[in-house]
Amino acid sequence: MDQTLAPIAAPIPVRASSTDDPAELLRFAIDARCLGAAALATLVEIRGGAARSLGAHMAVAADGRFCGYVSGGCVEAAVAAEALLAMAQGRDRMVKFGDGSPFFDIVLPCGGGITVAIHVLKDVGALRHVLDRLERRQAAALVYSGERQTLISVDPPLRTCWTEGNFLTVYRPRTRVVVSGRTIEAQAVARLAEASGYDVIVRGRGEGAADTIDPFTAVVLLHHDLDAEAVILEAALHSPVFYIGALGSTRTHRRRVERLTALGFRRDDIDRIKAPIGMFGPTRDATSLALSVLADVAAARLVAYA
Structure with a gap:
């Protein structure tokens, strides 16, 4: 007798913690990648007002768990859903929310718009390097290339910014x-x-x-x-x-x-x-x-x- 296999339901995004500490987010991403697929979402553009600063992160695990913020809490579940799609397809993606976004039903309370770069982690060496520097109370940085879909550690510039088509996120030890x-x-x-x-x-x-x-x-x-x-x-x-x-x-x-x-x-x-x-x-x-x-x-x- 023929049997039709039911499609596997996609994981439902669920917040794992309410932290926005960058070091904790990177540790979450490392742990998630060691268990399977994981993605790191980064706020790379702000149009108008925004609740978070450039470089804010979310970390998303393949089972739907996520932590971190790229806004005030109004788009994070949608970002996690996009990250799960990116992991399923094995490709990075750039997604807009709020002003200028195709998601007309997702409105930012500030009236502005944001762009989030979602990187499917291939390895966690660069993230470990950042954590090591922060542990030694030294500044660190990651440079993301959307074209090459890579994330590498570099010497930190003065501030988080775009440069030569790449996005640099600066990390500093906590106060x-x-x-x-x-x-x-x-x-x-x-x-x-x-x-x-x-x-x-x-x-x-x-x-x-x-x-x-x-x-x-x-x-x-x-x-x-x-x-x-x-x-x-x-x-x-x-x-x-x-x-x-x-x-x-x-x-x-x-x-x-x-x-x-x-x-x-x-x-x-x-x-x-x-x-x-x-x-x-x-x-x-x-x-x-x-x-x-x-x-x-x-x-x-x-x-x-x-």
């Missing part, structure tokens, strides 16, 4: 917040920074500070004594950290400036210190101060690595 102090304010900042996903290091009076700071570090000084902050403040001023903030009133900061000037620090070095610390103030409780400080740190990171 490290070095909190110096044994005050209630220091405890509040450390708790909130950890909850925000930052790499948090707490120091009492600056011991070992030079070994923990790099260009992706914010140094937060939360002492009630200028002598207690001296070691880590001087180390921060001699380093390429992107943020230095210090607790204290305007009068306290004038004394700080006098001390640093006497030690031979130049005015442009001293001007790197945000004091009084924080984005808004004055604050009268530790929680408000922590919010003010970390908002300032986040804003400074965006300016430093826009």
Whole structure:
């Protein structure tokens, strides 16, 4: 008796996690590729407004699981479905959503449009290289060629961009917040920074500070004594950290400036210190101060690595 085989249903896209951390997305893609097929979707064009920046990723597994965002959540399932089609066909694809897209039923709330490049992963060597550099707190980059359908690791440029027909995505280590102090304010900042996903290091009076700071570090000084902050403040001023903030009133900061000037620090070095610390103030409780400080740190990171 003849039997007709029923077609195999395509996997249904389902979100595996809500993370948008690039390192976690690359790890997801590596694990998915080791189990079978996988794709990496990248936001490569923005038309008008957008919820994410260029270079934002989604990782999609052959079984339909996906993570990451290229928008605010309104197109991600559709991107995952396109990635599953790309994997089934074994070919990369470039897909538009929102303004200028053939998908008239998918509208971005911002009214703009995006283009997403979907790359079917052939190997994960380049992704592993990026993760290795990030683990060593070094910047990294991937260059995607739609024409050759390749993804390779390169030395990172200054920013994510198109160049010579290829798309370069830059990755930087996550923000490290070095909190110096044994005050209630220091405890509040450390708790909130950890909850925000930052790499948090707490120091009492600056011991070992030079070994923990790099260009992706914010140094937060939360002492009630200028002598207690001296070691880590001087180390921060001699380093390429992107943020230095210090607790204290305007009068306290004038004394700080006098001390640093006497030690031979130049005015442009001293001007790197945000004091009084924080984005808004004055604050009268530790929680408000922590919010003010970390908002300032986040804003400074965006300016430093826009």
